[in-house]
Structures are given as structure tokens and as C-alpha cells.
Amino acid sequence: MSKSIDFYSLAQAGVRDLKPYVPGKPVSELQRELGLDHIVKLASNENPLGPSAKVKEAVIAALDEQSRYPDASGFELKDMLAEKHGVKPNQITLGNGSNDVLVLLAQAFLSPEHNSVFSQFAFAVYPIATKAVNAEARIADANPESHPQPLGHDLKAMAKLIDENTRLIFIANPNNPTGNWLGSDELEKFIANVPDTALVVVDEAYTEYVTNQDVPDSSKWLSKYPNLVVCKTFSKAYGLAGFRVGYCLSHPDVADLLNRIRPPFNVNSLALIAAQTALQDVDYLESSVELNESGKAYLSHELNELGLTVIPSATNFLLVDMGQEASGLNQQLLEAGVIVRPVGNYGLPNHLRVSIGLQDENEFFIQALTKILGK
């Protein structure tokens, strides 16, 4: 018998307190568990169209180069992104998904003396990134359910938590898992009032799906507010979640600091090619947004017909109040071959988060749910 070591007591306190991120269940896992042949996954806010045909072609054509290391600087991709956002390439940090960039920000700016501020029901990676560096996570109460943006960020409550030891403020706009948003004026007013000792990280993972004019692309404020950082990703509307590419736009000095700790090859060659190609495939992005809008209208309508409350969404998913503890319903949906996302780990035991899929996937989900609810 080998002796037993209490590794938990050796780990730093922040890590000890953490619960791991709970991803959407992969289709293959449900297949293994239940042996179903028709499975619909509406759990991870992925683009249901799959990657664009142009991306597939470009990636296949690049396979012969793969014995070489990637371009560590991501020169071409940064060049394209700089043009798209009207910034300089030295304001861009590429990441293995924007999750990677969020972690780099925490590593660069947080320490046990510092804190980050974010909202209750905000993206699950913010507490993980904060506690991984043993910093304090300050969580502001979210809007009440009666608010026009139910469970969304309460910027006044967030502002109250900021002090001289606050280094990062995470804002997801639109937010995951709630799907709702902050308007341009209120967000800019908040950013303008944040002290120079804190960076405001606006996480815009769903920005390409936004059709509501009042939801800002915060990158337009970068020249005005040097402590603003804007995170974006290719995982959602661009349909490249499996490739893992995201980035942030910031002041060049912030990018320089992040670059000091960034693993040199954190974005692989195929991901770089995929992202560069996706940026040029305007038609794919347009059809993705169109499909999302019609799917969202269909699902919202059908869910309302079932007597369920749906939170307004500017994203490619809906947060649905099931009116009861939702884990049982989730299990029944799994058995019917539908994977959605339970959000009990976010403190929302009665809600399910449903990504908008292809029309036949949406219908399959509604049929399964109708049957389960006995309607």
C-alpha cells in the first residue's frame, strides 16, 4: 500500500474551494450511456450549421504544414482583426478560446491581495480564473426576476464592490447563462466611472448574434477608456468552438503584459487558418444570424405556449424558467435524446439553458418537452 497524501491540503486555498467547470454533455457520451441513435445537442451555444465550407477547405489544405510550429505571433490573424476593429495589432492578444484570455488576464492582474468583481449568474469562468490565482471573487447580486433584464448584471451593485484592490471587473455582454444584456449608455457610464486601478473586461462572446441596436460593441470605446479590455471569440457565431480561438482587444501595454505569460503557441496553426478564413466568410455569418433569429422566435413562442417563462435573449440561447426544480426534467430530456444545459451550478436550479439549433432540432426538443410536461 502506498502511503496516502492529502493533496487537497497542499493545494492553494483558492483552488481547494473551486468546483470544476461543468461543460455541456457531449453527444458521444449520451450515446454511450443510453445507446440512443437520434440525439440533439442544444447545450453549449455552438453554431448548429457546423463550420463553414470555406473553413473546412482551408484547414484541409493546411494539413501538410502541421509538422511545423504555428506562427507564435499570429501575425496574419491579428492583422485582419486589427483592420476589422480599427485597432493596432499590438492591442490584440490571441487565446486558445477567449477562456484562455480571461485566465491570462487573471494571472497578469490578480494576486491574493486583489479582487475581481462580477455579477451573480455571470459566466462560470470568472470565479475559476480568479480563485486559481488565489484572489478574492466579489460577486454582486443580480437584477431581480421582476427587472426588465431579469437576473442580469446590476451595475450599481457591482460599482459598490469596487475598491482600491479591485484589478478586474468582468462583464459579460450579452451575458451567459441569462442571455440578456446591458444597453450602450448604462455600460459606458459604468466604464467611465471605474477607477484607473481596475480593468473593465467586457466579454462579448455573443456579439455577432446581437441584432438589438442598443447592445454596444465596446471595442469602439477602446481609445476613450485605456482600462477597457474587450474579449471576443470564434467559438459561437463563427462556428469554430472545437478549434479554440478567441482574443482580446486592449491598451498595447495590457497586451504586452499578457504576452509575457501567454504560452507562445497557445493558438494552433489550424485554428489560425480557420479563424482567418471564417473572418472572410461573410455569407456564413449572415446565415448563422438569420437562422438564429428565426429559431429564437420559434422556440420563445413554443416555450411560452407551454406556459414557461423565457428571459429576453440577445444571444444564441434561451434561459427558461421551468417553474419547478429542473434536474428531473433534464434527465427526461436526456432520455428522449435532447441535451440541454442545467444551470444549478450557477445557482439557478429551476432553469434550463437551451441553445438555438437547426429548425428540426428545435422542433425535436419542443416535441420531447411537450410530451414530458404532459401537454
Ligand SMILES: *Cc1c(COP(=O)(O)O)cnc(C)c1O
Ligand atoms: C462561450 C463563452 C466564452 C468563450 O468561450 P471560448 O470557447 O473559450 O472562446 C466566453 N465568455 C462567455 C460569456 C461565453 O459564453
